[in-house]
Amino acid sequence: MFKRFVSLQWKSFFRSSSFGKSLIIKLVMLFFGLYMLSAMVGLGIALYFILKKIFPDQAPIWMLSQYLLYWVLAELLFRYFMQKLPVMDIKPMLSMPIKKSSIAHYILGRSGFSVYNLTALFLFVPFCIVLLYHGYPVVNVGPWLVSMFALVLCINYVNFLVNKNDKAFAILAGTLLILFALDYFQWVPVREFFGPIFHGLYQYPIMVIVPIALALATYYINFRYLKNRLFLDASLKTKSKEAKTSDLAWTKRFGDMAPFLQLDLKMIWRNKRTRAQVFISLLFVFYGLIFYGQDQFASMMPMLAFLGIFMTGIFLTNFGQFIPAWDSSYYSMMMSQNIPLRKYLESKATLISVSVVVMFLLTIPYVYFGWDALAINFACALYNLGVNIPVILFFGSFNKKRIELDKSAIGNMQGTSATQFLIILPVLGLPILIFTVFYYLISLEAAVIILSLIGIIGFALKNRLLDAITEKYRTKKYGMIAGFKEKEG
Template structure:
């Protein structure tokens, strides 16, 4: 029966109307997967020696176990956005003499063979081989690897449950931030508490039964849920849902831009992909901790310019690069109405401007690591406001690929074209080159001043730049409408 299901899925893949169009992208994803495989294997092989060199008086297995709690939570968090739940058209199968249990087992089994599960194995199996080559007990290492596999499968099936709830994602992200904060500021020894738990999986081989039991339990919970949902008339049942509306009355102060701002805010909140972009942008405010806390980066001042542009402009990049593809579902309708295109673009610029200011305010605590960091972030924020916002709106006029907001958030590549890769050069590369040049030629103060002046000049030319961008959108209007109508691009 499973061979029959696999054959059906393979035929659906080959006969898909988008197979030919997405073939190049699929080939690129295969090469990306190979690169990920090589990278993870390399890290797995070198992890033992890295831990041995960094902590010469500690057991590498013990040091790895101390951080395993973060791995579990981060793995679950990123799967929420990245991993697509396996689906298949089961309505036609339900009318045939096929057991519902077989269909449910196939869906769950197919999920167990996901590439996301293999990522962890590519890391832990080479690490286990290195442990064996260094004289670690064979039984302990092998059963520890079985425990890791069971934990991965448990995470995989727990993702089935939490993926249906945005609240679960917020809770998991909050737990990661709270635990890291408590541990970093030494309010609570998180690693010391969870370290013995995960190290026990290696030290006491009998404990392998715990993760195996959890994996089986999560499988059975999902199996019962799927089996109870597989009914042919399930789609005929009337769905009732409490209607929740938000008038966003405060946006009316923006005049003619208010309707567009309301549309954008509602779209961000109601759709998984846009909501994911917003949450990811907020999480990247902690990106500075990776660099500001490391002495090795203390003399790499241009790196701080990268951080300033990146952290204050992360939403600008994530959201702005797909303007106006976010509205592709109704863009042709908007363009057929008497809607001022200039106000439409101004609303996008205003929304992104608010995000830049918000992200800068969130980075103010980095002044703890030095006032120069805050000054660089301030200059970067001004540059993003005055230069990068008009630039990213201009590049948006070349977007012609449709985005279906009902699709999985980050796992799919809808709306992505060469523009999204080329835009990185002027948006991120140009300000870093300018900062680096003036930093080495004069000083860090001069480099910050130049970035700030460029942003202020952009503000001064705002109306002229927006007029030019509006004319560009008018020239590209019909090509964009035609592109957005192609649903399989």
């Protein structure tokens, strides 16, 4: 049965309308995965010597045990954001003579081979080899390694239970910060308390049964949870929410674009992920405080150009890169109506333009750090308005992955494809390159003027650019509709 499940998912991957982009992403991720694993092997080998150098009077295994609590909590937080749960489209199988226990075991078993679990092994196995080389007894090192792998599996299955739960995230993050603060300010000896507990896994090999029992317990809890929810009618009942209405009458001044603007504004306010983009953008206004006023960045004008593009265009990037995937749930319906596609895209451009202007106005107080900062931010805002908005809309024509707006905003990677990786080069890299070249070849004033002129020229060609982008969307229309109908499995 497991072989059939693997075969079905293999076919699903190759038959997907976004197969080409999925393959590119997987190849890129494979490269970074291999790099990460090799880095973990190097760290595992060097970890013994690093601990020995920092704490010459203490055994490395003892010092590592004192920090394992932080590793467990940090691993949970990391997986919360990064690890994608191995789900599959099980609805067609529920009407077939397939045991629900087999489906649940397959989902859980597949997650045991996650690259996140392998990363920990590639760290601890080399470390244990170095321990054995330096005379540590096998009878202690072997069970300790098994204990670490059992803890990794335990973390993996706990992540199943808490993943994408905002309350669980708050508890995990709060616990990690509080424990670290208590230990750092020496209010409570956290490491001295938990260190002996984790060191006991090495000192007393029989204790290996504890993490193994925890891993089995978390597996069983997840198994029961999944098995009890594998029913066709489990997804038929929908949540009922109180509807909040707003006429947004002020948008009518935009003429034919008003219905699209109203739709976007209501979508942004009513859904978690889109609403999060607004709050994230507002928070990143304070990003400049990390760099402005720092002596090491004062003379790095290209860094200030990065800040200008980034801060004034944060909503442009975060929201714009997923156009039109935000409307994926009803995009096919829109395309079947007599709706002017040009007005649809123009409304998106208008919304993003307003965000760029607002973000620039919010960065004006950075003039406190010098008029150069204000001038650079102004030039970057013009560049975003004239160039990056058409660029982001153009790349949107390659989006074919569906976005479920009712999903959690934290760690949600829905809609992400190769487009989101490639778009960084023209949106962020190109203006910084242009600014840097003219800054070093001529002057700061020349760089600011050139960046501003490019933005103004792009803004002057707005209609022609939108016409060309509209034609691009028309040619990609049916491929986008097909892609948006596919639900991630």
